[in-house]
Amino acid sequence: MCKNIPWKTLSEAYAFVGNSLLKPMTMTSTIGLDPAFWEAFPAFDGAVAQAVEVCACYAEEAGRRAEGGEDGPQRASVEYTRLFVGPPSPAAAPWETMYRGKDVTVGFGQATFEMRELLREAGLEVRNANNQYEDHMGIELLYLSELCRREATGEGATESADIAAFIEQHPLAWIEPFLDRVSEAAPNGYFAGLLLVAQRVLEHHARLLAR
Template sequence: MAQVDAQAWQTFAEAYAFVGNSLLTPLTQTPHVGIDPAFWQEFPNFDDVQVTRAIETCAAYARGAAALPEDEAVQRAAVEHTHLFIGPPSPAVPPWETMHRNGGTSVGFGEATFAMRALLRGAGLELCNENRQYEDHLGIELLLLSELCRRRAEALEGGANASDAAEGAAKVLAYLEERPRSWAATFHERVAAERPGGYYDGLTALASALLDAQAHLLS
């Protein structure tokens, strides 16, 4: 397993936090940085071709959005979020892992939900579930990964020895592979098919690319 320094862990943590929050919350309720082309110029690509390509997709959308009045650009992204992930009558692309397992299911509460609930509890985290989301929402899975990466950065900055560092990285990799990476690419394909070229086409491509890049780095 490759050695990953504290700064890389922290950068991954920040990238996952941005994407996770963006998938959970429409643009009307968050800062509008995702439709600012300058934001994407500074977004870390981790020297990865797939991540770089996804960032360019996001930047291209932002350049188009910049030609619109800001309120209109924000509203368009929010409408897309509602259509894809909320409904009515139901989400066009359900954002919960359970619904992308074993060929898909219409039941939104399954093994992945219980597993994520246990993982959050084990990490000492409590879900502030104002929107009553299932715990296996991709945004929540990415936010947990963000926190795990942040803790790795903190441990390394605190002087963790090589053995502890390797064990901690292996645990993050195991979670990454078993949970978000195992279905993020499929999720992106469905979003892209439903709204090609949309705001969330780029964001879900970025999520999948970041997970692939970190998995390769840690393997």
């Protein structure tokens, strides 16, 4: 396995974004609205640092709006629902299948089966009240988080080439068009910045594994 890779820090970064994509902020942590959280977020490289700054600016603005009486978590949760739930349908579908071809309208396909098999091989099971498909971006990032956690603790049995292949073939293969849809539907929103951070971390991780 590749040396000098901050597996624990990567695991925590992926876990934060993954969990943030699976539940609205009113049902999970509101730490993403705390500028101090983003100040402490690992700046793996310059590109990640720039993306983190986008989130930090959003958090600072949210703080100013809160002083005026706005409910920041509620605002982010409304954005979450419009983007990833609907009705009538998600403005930015969070499933990989939807980005595997043109004009895909059914969110259950080959990518779902591939992720289901990868999770099974890793001894992981999807348990969520929303019955999300396994190729949900949040689930893909949580799977990657678990691989990183296992490497950090010495439990890992996955070759670096396999982790690199997963990153390239799954989350990194579709996060850009996914982010494009999010940015179009909710420009300057919370999730555009969050997904930009995820994209930059994935790119950084892929480069580390390619060394």
